[in-house]
Amino acid sequence: xxxxxxSMTETYYHYNNMYYKLPENAMIMKNAQGEFTGYQLGGxxxxxxxxxxxxxxxxxxxxxxxxxxxQAAMTSNPR
Numbered sequence: 001x002x003x004x005x006x007s008m009t010e011t012y013y014h015y016n017n018m019y020y021k022l023p024e025n026a027m028i029m030k031n032a033q034g035e036f037t038g039y040q041l042g043g044x045x046x047x048x049x050x051x052x053x054x055x056x057x058x059x060x061x062x063x064x065x066x067x068x069x070x071q072a073a074m075t076s077n078p079r
Contacts, residue, residue: 013039018053 012019013028015036022028026039038047054062 012054012059015048015053018055019059020048020051020053 011022011024011026013022013036014020020036022039023041026041028039029037029045031037036048038045038051040046
């Protein structure tokens with residue numbers, strides 16, 4: 001169940017060929033030119049310079065792991 005919950009609550013923002021993980025309910029911040037600058041959550045501002053992004057290959061590998069985790073959670077959760 002934890003794998004399923006994690007898979008459904010994470011959000012990623014794709015910017016400049018990188019994927020940035022955002023917490024659930026985060027508000028995306030952009031500058032006047034519409035460029036991604038970070039996010040805000042509950043009065044806290046996290047700027048892009050303090051974030052670590054995933055490249056396409058890393059993101060694909062992560063997605064595959066989440067998909068498998070979700071499938072395992074659904075299979076092991078009798079309804």
